[in-house]
Amino acid sequence: MRITSADVPALERGVALLGSGGGGDTMTAAVLLRRLVTDGPEPEVLPVDALDPAAVVLPVGIVGATAAFTEKLPSGAEFATAVSAIERWTGDRADVLVSIEIGGLNGLMPLVVAGDLGLPCADADLSGRGLPRLDQLSIAATGRGLAPAAIAEPGGQVLVLAAGSDASVERGARAFLASSGGWAAMAFAPVPAGELPSCAVIGSVSAALELGRRVLAAGESPAADRLAEASGGRVLARGRVLEVSRHVGPGSHGSAGFGRGSATLTDHAGGALLRLEMENEYLLALRDGRPVASTPDVITVVDHRTGVPVPCDAIRAGLEVDVLQLAAAPFWTDPRRLPVLRPRAYGIDSDPVLAP
Known part of the structure; x- marks a missing residue:
């Protein structure tokens, strides 16, 4: 290719x-x-x-x-x-x-x-x-x-x-x-x-290319089911970001860690609150306090209108976004490797919550 x-x-x-x-x-x-x-x-x-x-x-x-x-x-x-x-x-x-x-x-x-x-x-x-x-x-x-x-x-x-x-x-x-x-x-x-x-x-390069093609073909502001079909994942929430907080995460050996934070949004569909915990990447999603998705699955946030991914360092209050969960590569769901990327590997006290 x-x-x-x-x-x-x-x-x-x-x-x-x-x-x-x-x-x-x-x-x-x-x-x-x-x-x-x-x-x-x-x-x-x-x-x-x-x-x-x-x-x-x-x-x-x-x-x-x-x-x-x-x-x-x-x-x-x-x-x-x-x-x-x-x-x-x-x-x-x-x-x-x-x-x-x-x-x-x-x-x-x-x-x-x-x-x-x-x-x-x-x-x-x-x-x-x-x-x-x-x-x-x-x-x-x-x-x-x-x-x-x-x-x-x-x-x-x-x-x-x-x-x-x-x-x-x-x-x-x-x-x-x-x-x-x-x-x-x-x-x-x-x-x-x-x-x-x-x-x-x-197969990750060809998979990324195909993912991009499908999502771009879905156009701007696609319906939730169309977005889920195009991405091959599921839509966790569609709503407005209410609050973003940031702080330095826990490090090791007395040193500071990566930038930590959380973002909270209201799901327009039912009014539930979705909170995203992040450290360089989005790591855990909680819906009304209950974990619904986590690393090693890919949790990604996209601008609702354009579909452009919103990175952790750019998410801010007022944005209208869609939150997606994409299934992790099978390599990481192997029980021998899951501990490397599970939430507790980042100091988050939660079991992995993976896509069905």
């Missing part, structure tokens, strides 16, 4: 929905991808089962403050530098790239990088949605490990985390970002293509 200019709007909408309120603004990444497919080679996305099992697959993505990405644009060398650093460290040359996260801008940027480097992308990713931490990626959840990992920031600094636990890679990356440009390109230890089905979410 080749990504063409006609595919970009649908892919952008699909990855924004799968961001679950996080993952970063997709607009800049979509501009870069559109320019690539217009002026250069169209990125190729290959099914995992079509890859040579021995092919070297390199996970890549952007980490850090994605808001800074739109203010401090990439030079184009960051990803190539990170990929080169991993290739030198491991002695393996990349044959294929794979995104670390399909939700948000990381659903688009690896395609731009693949076009620049002349490599194909695998139809897979390491998240299946938007995730806040590196130690939650699928390769960490299966025990494969993140190290070695290379970080290249826009100012030219490069850091290789040669070894260490997944938690230490996460801490090391955040410490590096705090003293650099706020965001950076990362490349992780290569994975043989034959092992991807056991440690990645397969």
